[in-house]
Amino acid sequence: QTLQDFNLIVLDNCSTDGTLEWLQSLNxxxxxxxxxxxxxxxxxxxxxxxxxxxNEFITxxxxxxxLDAHYLDVMNNLILKHPTASIYQxxxxxxxxxGLVLRNCKPMDEIQYADEFLACYMCGTIDSTGxxxxxxxxxxxxxxxxxxxxxxxxxxxxxxxTQLTLISYKATASVMAFRYRIHNSLSKTTGAQQYxxxxxxxxxFIIALSEKNSKVKMIxxxxxxxxxxxxxxxxxxxxxxxxxxxxxxxxxxxIQKCNEYAEILIPGQDFKPSKKFRINIARIxxxxxxxxxxxLVFKQMFP
Numbered sequence: 230q231t232l233q234d235f236n237l238i239v240l241d242n243c244s245t246d247g248t249l250e251w252l253q254s255l256n257x258x259x260x261x262x263x264x265x266x267x268x269x270x271x272x273x274x275x276x277x278x279x280x281x282x283x284n285e286f287i288t289x290x291x292x293x294x295x296l297d298a299h300y301l302d303v304m305n306n307l308i309l310k311h312p313t314a315s316i317y318q319x320x321x322x323x324x325x326x327x328g329l330v331l332r333n334c335k336p337m338d339e340i341q342y343a344d345e346f347l348a349c350y351m352c353g354t355i356d357s358t359g360x361x362x363x364x365x366x367x368x369x370x371x372x373x374x375x376x377x378x379x380x381x382x383x384x385x386x387x388x389x390x391t392q393l394t395l396i397s398y399k400a401t402a403s404v405m406a407f408r409y410r411i412h413n414s415l416s417k418t419t420g421a422q423q424y425x426x427x428x429x430x431x432x433x434f435i436i437a438l439s440e441k442n443s444k445v446k447m448i449x450x451x452x453x454x455x456x457x458x459x460x461x462x463x464x465x466x467x468x469x470x471x472x473x474x475x476x477x478x479x480x481x482x483x484i485q486k487c488n489e490y491a492e493i494l495i496p497g498q499d500f501k502p503s504k505k506f507r508i509n510i511a512r513i514x515x516x517x518x519x520x521x522x523x524x525l526v527f528k529q530m531f532p
Contacts (some may be wrong), residue, residue, distance in 0.1 A: 230299075235284070238261045238287075239252060239261065239263065240274055240275075240277050243264075249264070263277065271382060272377035272381070272382060273377060275289075285366060286364065287366050287369060288360075288364075289375070290361075294358075294360040295407060296407045297408070303404055304319070307401075307402045311398075315365070315393050315394065316368075316390060316399045317401070318401045319361060320334055320336070320337065320402065320403060320404060321333075321361050321407045321409055322408045323410075324410050326410065335354060337355060339401055339403065340399070341399045342399075346391060348451070351452035353459065357387060358409045359382070359386040361407045362390060368393055372396075374389070376389070379427045379430055380424070383419055383427035384427045384428060385427075388434050391434075395442070420471060421464065421467045421468040421478070422471070422475075425483060435453075436493055449495070450494075450495060453491075453494040454491070454495050457495070461483070461502045461505075462502070462508050464483060465480045465484065465508050465511040468480050469511045469514060472525075480512045481516065488502070
């Protein structure tokens with residue numbers, strides 16, 4: 230990093246690939262290692278963030294993403310420009326396993342309030358990841374940090390960024406300052422039932438937030454249908470491609486759950502997911518042993 234006044238806090242989760250030994254060999258006092266006595270789940274390991282000593286500001290990063298050399302400089306300048314913001318971000322690029330750039334993120338406004346951030350998320354007009362955000366450690370601890378009750382932390386980052394933005398607002402630098410890696414990560418390999426449970430937890434988070442915040446309520450009424458329909462479709466297909474013996478829920482069950490949430494989130498609105506072709510075909514195929522098997526064969530041939 231071009232800005233050198235920082236610590237790198239490593240939560241080592243019983244790594245077996247030589248990471249710990251390599252870090253120790255660097256003999257760098259910027260690096261602070263917190264080892265776990267026993268192997269932890271991803272939820273428990275990230276849950277440790279709240280309990281370890283931290284500097285005034287922190288950023289979170291998984292082991293496979295990259296902060297560009299000027300990232301901390303960009304964040305420092307952004308904090309000086311927006312001292313009252315409660316969360317900070319920069320623009321970024323998506324890369325593949327080899328580090329090749331796949332695309333730039335969608336453009337973001339320099340200032341966003343929580344309702345605006347949620348509106349963009351619900352409409353799919355913003356790219357948001359678990360990397361690249363910076364926040365005050367005291368704010369992170371006050372809101373409870375990243376919630377380990379989310380399965381595989383799916384949707385936990387969206388909930389956290391929303392809570393932090395609610396404190397004041399989100400400030401975003403216009404420059405590209407980090408890279409997020411797209412590959413077979415947990416978000417892609419998480420089972421259908423775990424993903425569905427995490428999504429329901431996120432929906433309940435939005436419901437609770439809407440009851441306390443009138444602006445969030447307005448955004449939910451306006452854009453909740455778009456979000457529900459998107460996830461009803463994508464998760465219906467995730468459920469369909471999961472063998473029946475690895476899940477308890479059917480596509481039809483999940484569609485019914487979406488209908489029930491629609492009655493709470495967007496009461497009185499015309500929400501009929503079964504009329505959407507890709508959702509209905511997933512329901513029909515899932516109700517038939519032959520249909521499920523044909524779909525799995527098709528996915529193997531054309532992944």
